[in-house]
Each structure stands twice: as structure tokens, then as C-alpha cells.
Amino acid sequence: MDPVIVVGAGPVGLALALALARHSVPTVVLDEGPGKDEQRPARTVVLRDDTAAFAERLAGHSFGDTETGARWAGWRSVRRKQLMRELDFDEVTPSPLHLPQHELTSALREAIADERLVKVAVDSKLDSLEQDAGGVTAHTRGPKGTWWRGSYLVGCDGSRSTVRKLLDVRFPGRTAVERHAVAALRTELPWPGQALLHRMPPWRHGGAEVVGRPLAGGVWRLDWLLPPRGDLVTPDALVVRIRETLAGWCGGSTPPYELLDTGVHTVHHRLARRWRVGRAFLAGDAAHLLGALGTQGLDEGLRDADNLAWKLGLAWHHGAREALLDSYQVERRAGVAARLRAADQSLPALRGSKNLRSYVPGTARGHDTLLTDGHVGRGPLGAPSSYADSPLAPVPSESFTAVGTEPGAPVADVRVTAPDGSFVQLRDRLGLGHLIVVLVAPGTVVWERRHWVTAGIMPRLAAAVTALPHAAELLVAESYPGAAAHSVLLVRPDGHLVTALSGVRPAELYAAAETALGGSAPTGRGDGGERPGRTDTDTDTDTGTGTGEEESSTGAAGAARRSR
Secondary structure, three states: OOOEEEEOOOHHHHHHHHHHHHOOOOEEEEOOOOOOOOOOOOOEEEEOHHHHHHHHHHHOOOOOOOOOOOEOOEEEEEEOOEEEEEEEOOOOOOOOEEEEHHHHHHHHHHHHHOOOOEEEEOOOEEEEEEEEOOEEEEEEEOOOOEEEEEOOEEEOOOOOOHHHHHOOOOOOEEEEEEEEEEEEEEOOOOOOOEEEEEEOOOOOOOOOEEEEEEOHHHEEEEEEEEOOOOOOOOHHHHHHHHHHHHHHHOOOOOOOOEEEEEEEEEEEEEEOOOOEEOOEEEOHHHOEEOOHHHOOHHHHHHHHHHHHHHHHHHHHHHOOOHHHHHHHHHHHHHHHHHHHHHHHHHHHHHOOOOOHHHOOOOOHHHHHHHHHHHHHOOHHHHOOOOOOOOOOOOOOOOOEOOOOOOOOOEOOOOEEEOOOOOEEEHHHHOOOOOEEEEEEOOOHHHOOHHHHOOOOOHHHHHHHHHOOOOOEEEEEEOOOOOOOOOEEEEEOOOOEEEEEEEOOOHHHHHHHHHHHOOOOOOOOOOOOOOOOOOOOOOOOOOOOOOOOOOOOOOHHHHHHHHHO
């Protein structure tokens, strides 16, 4: 079967190629550049803990911890001169990962260099694509312009996506939602390792808000919120901001610093009307743009890759289940739309609207809490997406049992016993192309596996797992948050909980797995959630910023739809 064509060699495209390789799917990555990335210390990424774990699995190594500065020791919120909130990170509240984007991209490129299933074609700019019943044909121009044949194609080629334009998919939304002046510098601040949100700083050029976030090696990224239609930020003006900010934080005198990089970051909010057209998909900035109030676009782009990889893997190896492939758009588009909607609703309050209480009741402390949650990956502005309303979500059965993770949400990273008897983290077993079944069995940790693997309910559960409609791995956990003994958790390859059952229920476990794989659709849902038949192309009410225009059925997209 032909490989999957990935257009774009940014972090999302490279991550998708590596994730597909873990599912034993070959890929060709079309890179319009020379295969090297510009080093920009001021262009950084913030990844939630579970997204960071996904990136580290693909790269094959850790990107650092609190000792190196890649993860923060804590978070401080200050308003004028008053400390509003201080948060320490620990195992219960893990720190995000903060690193320059070029470091992430370089690590993924190094991993690809050792991956035989991934081929990178540099200096290959896509200029046309065609679809038929058997696959996708793409043409690239460049020194070695050629035709490429693939089973599927994924556009990870950024906000100006050529793939999106060739598919005739509209990209409505809002332009220049926010602007930030950005600087990366090496210095020492009074709160080493702690990120800082300072609202209304009491110095002349402080502006409305400045955020300081530590990086590895004693480097900091500073972001100043700019007026929406303010003047251009000149180098001299930015140096004034830097010196005043450092002096304000360090008792009135500017400490020594080394300026590494500067820039202006403009935030746009856009959402593609369709994320799937036949055998072609969109991911990352090609599908969505977001970034206000701590929401990080690359974090969502990596989640796109994780969600799509296992579904394309199943389609590549076992034939396409249309409901499974359609669920990528339903799940991911709804999740990003919810974050955009939350940001659009909160911006008027957090940026000084007269009707603050209609959005965020209470004092400024409530606003700081909302902003902090967005920056650290919690709450409506920062929490990871849940797929509770997905067409892959089974209807709760009589044996359903509630645990600390809601169905559709990412599972907690607990220690489990692997089939070979070794102790591993649950996240280490994700993304390998199979389902995961976790039995919560207190006390097993004190016994050798050979003593309990054939005792109690284990033989019956092992037989039920073997009989599932797709390969699955049985793991045993000493405990899981909120779970009673003998709870059985079914987990998707991307780490989202399908369901939790009380005891061994082979028929119900099989039915839940079949639905999670895009089999028989769930019925009897009265919650108004997404359905397989919904295309999300009629309006853009998801974001509150749409144009109301309808998707065109002409061009490549229309031809692809007519061929299906």
C-alpha cells in the first residue's frame, strides 16, 4: 500500500510522521525548505504535561525538568504591586514544558533520521494534488520536481496552507486578536524557575500586562501585551521596555542581561470549515489558529497528530472505516472550537470591557485565576479537550463505573505492570497501535506477577482482551484516581478513556471497543453532542467569529466529495 504523504516539516508534520511510524505506517514528508530550521530563542512553545510526554516519546528523550529550567517550579500572578496568586507545581499539578520551538523540531528531525519508515523530501513545494478511489497523487516543484503517490495526505503546512487552498476549504475567523512584543534574554530574576504574570505593572512603559516565562539555561521569554492598533515596536522602544521591566522586578535597578532575540507576535483566531476532504486531512496551523490567553496552538497541533495517527494506522492496515476517519474532524474541531469560544467570551472581561461581571463575576482575583489557568493548562482556556460527545463514545452500560477521569478525557499517568512483569508508566504504552485495557487491582504490586496472573479474575479478563476486535494490551495498576478495586478501564491508543466497567464484562468491553474503533454507532444519546452525520460546514457559530459563508463545492474539494 502507498505511504501517507505529510505536507510540511514543522513540528506537527514531523510528529505525525513519527507517530505513524509507531503504528508501522510509512510516510513521505514533503519539506519545502532545505531541511534545517532557523534558531529563534524568542519563538517558544508551551506544552501541557501529557502533550509534552507525547513529544518526548516521539523524540526518544526528555526535554528537561525543573533543574534545567524547561519546566517551571511555580507560577506567580501580580497585579500592580500586589501578589494575587502563587502556585507550586508538583505531581498533582504538573508543570508545562517550555522550550524553543527549534529545539523541538531538531529533536524530531534527529528521531526521523533513524526511522526507516519516514522519508523526508527537502526543497519540495506542493503545487497540485488529485484524489481518486485508491489514493492521492501530489506534485511538487523544485530542483527535483516530481509526482508522489500516497494512500492519504495530511496538510501540516501552516497558516498559509497550500493543501487547504487546493482543497478549497475556507478559513474564517478573526485577525490580530492580540499583539505581543517578545524578547528572549539571559538574566537572573528574584524568583528563579517561576513564571510570572504581571498585570498593570506600575512603571511607565509597562503596558497592560507582561508575562515572564523561564527557559533552560537561565533564559527568559518576556511578552508585553500591546494595544490592538498601536505603533510599530522599534528596537529602541523594546529595549526601554526590557530595562524598565527588569528594574521594576529587581528593586529599581536593571540587572545585567544578554538580549538573545526579539520579535512581535500577532495572535489570530481562525478555524477551517472542514478538516477532512476525502483522503486528505488538515492538521496544526493549517486547520486552526489560536494563541490568546495562554492557549498554545502547537500544543493543539500535536494533539491533532496524536488523534489522527492511530486512525490512519487502522485505515492503512485494515481498510478505512469512514466513521473512524470522520471522527478526527468531529473530535478535534470541536475541541479547538471550544477553546476559541472560551477565549472570545473571556477577552472582553480580561482586557477591560465595561461589562466585566457578565463574563467573570467577582474581583480582579477571579480574572487572574482565569488567566493563570489558561497559561498553565487548566480551566476553560487551558484544559485539554475531552471527546465525551464523539461518535466513538459508547453509550454507558449498566456496568459503567465512574473513575477520576471522565469518558473521553485523557487518562492519568499511573504506574502499571506490563505483560512482561516490568513496571512502566501508562503513558509509555500509548501510541503503539493497540487498545489498552487497565485492571485496577490493589495489592498486586507486593506479589510477583507469576503469582497473580493466573489467579482470580485475571484469566477471564485476559480471554476477554484477546477476543476484542482489535489488538489490545492488558496492564494492571495498583490504583487509579477515583477507581474502585477490579475496575476495568478501556483506553484508546491516544490515551483517551473510552469507558470504565465494574468487573470483567466481556460483552460490554467488546461492544465499547467496537464503537471506539468506528464500528456500530452509539444510539440513544440525548445530550446534543456531535453526530457522525454532521459536517460542521454550514456556519461558524463554533467560534463566535464566523463569516456565515457556505463551503464551496467547486474545485478540488468538490471533486473529492463527488468521488466519494
